[in-house]
Amino acid sequence: MLPTSDTIAIIGAGSVGSAIAQSLLLRKIVADLILVDIDTELCNAQVQDLADAAYLSNVRIRQGTSAEAGQSNIIVVTAGAKQRENDTRMSLIDRNYAILENILSSMKPIREDAILVLVANPVDVLTYFAQKLSGLPQSQVFGSGTLLDSIRLRAILASKLKVADTSVSAYVIGEHGDSQCVAWSTANVHGTPYLSLFPIDEEERAKVAAITKRKAYEIIKAKGFTSYGIAAVASTICECIVFDQRRVFPLSHWQNDFGCCLSLPAVLGRSGIVSTLPIPLDQEETSALAQSGASIKDIISKYDV
Ligand SMILES: NC(=O)C1=CN([C@@H]2O[C@H](COP(=O)(O)OP(=O)(O)OC[C@H]3O[C@@H](n4cnc5c(N)ncnc54)[C@H](O)[C@@H]3O)[C@@H](O)[C@H]2O)C=CC1
């Protein structure tokens, strides 16, 4: 596959931004990558290191400014504080809201057809504010959401059934965080309900959901951050946009019913969120999703003026 002439800018060249850059480089999705960070020395070092890895592909990578990022086709926002052991994602909001405001104002004017992908946490809350502050249409501003959690869930379910992860379709929905929920009633393997193929009781289901939810905490406890999983997710999102693949992903996007951004299945294409798909949920899942929406809205209301 030849890289397209699109440019992707990554804001934040720390653990996550650099891992996303490496994933994009190796997958040869676009010809040009720009890395931007307030810490220009770190950014330059990451670019130099990644440029060595670029001999595996035809991709050019360089350090850029916020203004240049604003003129890129896709802008991936990873800049922000990360969780320390046992910090929740929501606890980052004070610091990361301020960083987001700063980034968006320094990127302006943002090109009208740019796609803004939020990765920094709390991703659902930041997606809401990025929609408000960027001036872009809501369909062009969304967060990586629970795609990463869904991949984690799918891996657990697949290993129980001894099938490939890709053969299981299962969604974590709601917040990319502690109030997330599993849409058990729609989990399936090529159309057959997962729970009919591999019946697990309520206690076991709760255990699987908890392991999925805790995975980031466990990784952060041992190595201080997560990066490879989100890099795979973010580069897949970029690929889907660049090639207008119209894949269905659980992404954090605007929800009229909840008055916030949270993850539900969305069709992703060249212009961003192209459409949404209904997801049949049982009563328990519906109420868990509503609670997740309420907890995101609660944080938003503290900052929304
Ligand atoms: N959505 C998801 O699934 C995931 C989200 N994350 C989140 O990604 C964020 C970044 O994590 P890491 O890369 O590990 O942190 P990091 O601390 O390694 O990197 C963050 C970078 O942002 C930069 N930065 C801060 N303010 C800036 C500004 N105004 N303009 C430009 N750059 C700025 C810092 O200089 C730093 O290099 C965190 O909020 C973390 O929670 C991390 C993993 C998965």
Ligand SMILES: CC(=O)C(=O)O
């Ligand atoms: C840190 C984070 O949000 C994750 O790995 O899920």
